[in-house]
Amino acid sequence: MESNFVASIIFFLFVFVTLAITYFASKKSNTKENYYAAGEKISGFQNGLAIAGDYMSAASFLGISGLVFLSGFDGLIYSIGFLVGWPIILFLVAEKLKNLGKFTFADVTTIRFKQSKIRALSSISTLITVLFYLIAQMVGAGSLIQILFDLPYDFAIWIVGILMIIYVSFGGMIATTWVQIIKAFLLIFGATVLSFLVLKEFSFSLTNLLDAAVKAHKSGIDILKPGKLVADPISAISLGIALILGTAGLPHILMRFFTVPDAKSARLSAFYATSFIGYFYLLTFIIGFGAIVYLSTNSNYINADGILIGSNNMAAIHLSHAIGGDIFLGFISAVAFATILAVVAGLTLAGASAVGRDLYVYVLNNEKTDEKRELFVSKISSVLIGIVAIFLGIAFEGQNVAFMVGLAFAIAASTNFPVLFLSINWKNLTTNGAFYGGMCGLLITVCLVVLGPTIWVDIFKFDKPIFPYKYPALFSVSLSFLAIFIFSKLDIKNRSKIDDEKFTKMMEKAYLGK
Amino acid sequence: MSSFTNKNDRYIKIKRNISHLFSFIVIFMYFSFILLIGFYPKLLAKKIATSSMTYGVAFGLSIIIFSIFLTLIYTLLSNKYIDEIKK
Incomplete structure (x- = not known):
């Protein structure tokens, strides 16, 4: 098949270039500054692209265009939700994060508090978020590569897993950032060409496209x-x-703001990221509607039951074939593969930093360790996280893992975000308040998801969910804030230790920088 | 809010007000969209003129474009003007 040939060439080129970058990055990854934060030498524009690369997973490219293909407007609701977190990150988080922290977001949440407790909480919630997100990506990767390249599922998982381990353990943040930048560029370029080809057929009028889609869709x-x-x-x-x-609490996203030199470039990163991600979601909308027009009535892509061959997630892939032929199909398939690879690398690095830095240095060794040992632990952790991801990816083959991304977002929203937000905005927060309150948020979220319709009914096969809503965030976030508030207020013993001056100093640093 | 001993009092105040104002605009815009979907979907289902374009699609796409626009304004304001006040 011609498409397979093209896809393989582009994919091998991608792997070759990224491995070359990893080789050069590995020579620099022996300092903490370079390994965790790319030496703070990434520009605002580059970081904006890298953030977009971290955020635009195969799930959002294939998943959202598939959702638009299936149900039109509803797909738009998701993409808008995924986007509006970004302006909020810029306005409330980005520059403060850069001004206060160094390598992980726990640097910021622990400024006023007892290191070990808060670091323990942050590393646990980071690892859980990262693992669930990783499993979802791995399972998606395996089945996608199986369909696109005719490779066995396990084999695909191993390729993705091994490459990601190499990028992260040898190249650290420098390699991971450049993998993201290249992937983001490829993905935005591919989606732009695809949308251009669609719109060209409708003399570049969105209303014409929508009119045609309404005629073609059975609804x-x-x-x-x-x-x-x-x-x-x-x-x-x-x-x-x-x-x-949740977006404002994802550890691998927050970590990116430490790779730029100053607050100005942190703002620029968030602005470019918002622009790229927003533009990309506008494209997925056009692609989804294009797919409705071109695929709905075409028996090459639709089986006898009127369902898309492969799954609804294949809408963008099939559309690239219908409108651009074999060669373009090959290009888009390779881009989808590269997309998966880049996202899992970013996640693994965030997980490894949480283990090597937050857990090993601050929780287990009370800060008494040297740089060499810390980096060794981080690198080994990235290998271990990679291996765990490979095995879990294989174990969950064919399972419905969509809830895992939802769970990762819910935990990020109900644990990471409240602790981060209150630690830089609320004077009366205490160590115990953040620790026990954050733990409550974490447990409540997991319980509500398990007792809700996605796990209790769909996986455990009970008749009725104990908790009726699919998305728990409204409840888990409010309860988490409440728990942190109560535990801080109850923390009478430590009240005297709350230092007004310390808080004021931190606020000044948050706004003015180091 | 505790008073800052720093001479950058004015900078911090301006900065804080602007980030809160911008956040409020985005949250207001997004949740009006979400609440319309939840409570009054019929309004979003209305067609604009005679085309297939509905108010829902137009509103949704505008949120994306307006979000990008707001981040541009905020970044320009902060980097070019407000940072100048800082000393």
């Missing part, structure tokens, strides 16, 4: 209206909170 005009996906107001609000606050 007709309903695809341009709010549908069943977000059925009740509570779910809609809850999903919104999870997406906004």
Whole structure:
């Protein structure tokens, strides 16, 4: 097949270039500054691209365009939710993070508090977030590569896993950042060409495209209206909170703000990231509607039951073939592969930093260790996390893992975000308040997801969920804030230790920099 | 809020007000969209003029474009003007 040939060439080129970068980066990855933060030498524009690369997973490219293909407007609700977290990160988090922290977001949450406790909490929630996110990506990667390249599932998982371990353990943040930048560029370029080819057929008029899609889709005009996906107001609000606050609490995203030299470039990173991600979601919308027009009635892509061959996630892939032929299909497939690889590398680095720095240095060794040993532990952790991800990816083959991304976002929103937000904004927060409150947030989130419809009914096969809503964030985030508040207030013993001056100093540093 | 001993009092105040104002605009815009979907989907289902374009699609796409626009304004304001006040 011609497409397979093209895809393989582009993919091997990608692997070759990224491994070469990793080789050069490995010579520099023997200092903490370079390994965790790329020596703070990434520019705002580069970091914006890298953030976009971290954030635009294969799930958002294939998943959201597939969702638009299936239900039109409802897909737009998701993409908007994924985007609006970004302006909030710029306005409230980005520059303060850069001004206060060094390598991981726990640097910021621990400024006023007892290191070991808060670091323990942050590393646990980071690892859980990273692992769930990783499993979802790995399982998606395996089945996607299976369909695209005709490779066995396990083999695909091993390729992705081994490459990601090499990038992260040898190249650290420098290699990971450049992998993201190249991937983001390829993905945005591919999606732009695909959308251009679609719009060209409709004389570049969005309304013409929508008119044609309404005619082609079996639901007709309903695809341009709010549908069943977000059925009740509570779910809609809850999903919104999870997406906004979850984005602002994802450890691998927060870590990116330490790779730029100053607050100015931190702002620029967030601005470029918002632009690239927003532009990309506009494209997925066009691609999804293009897929409705070109694939809905074409028996080459639709089976006898009217379902897309492969799955709905294949909408963008099939569309690239329908409109651009074999060669373009090959290009888009290779881009999807590269996308998966880059996202898992970013996640693994965030997990490894949480183990090597937060857990090993601050929790287990009370800061009495040297740089060499810390980096060794971080690098070994990246190998271990990679191996765990490979085995879990294989173990979860064929399972419905969509809830795992939701769970990762919910935990980030209900544990990482409240602790981060209150530590830089609320004077009366105490060590115990952040620790026990954050733990409560973590446990509540996991319980609500397990007792909710996605796990209790869909996986455990009970008739009725104990907790009725699919998205717990509205409840888990509020309860987490409440728990942190109560535990801080109860923390009478430590009240005298709360140092007004310390807080004021931190606020000044947050705004003014070092 | 505790008073800052720093001579950068004015900078911090301006900065804080602007980030809160911008955040409020985005959150207000997004949650009006979400609440309309939840409570009043019929409004979003209305067609604009005679085309297939609905108010929902137009509103949704505008949120994306307006979000990008707001981050541009914020970054320009901060990097070019407000940072100048800092000394």
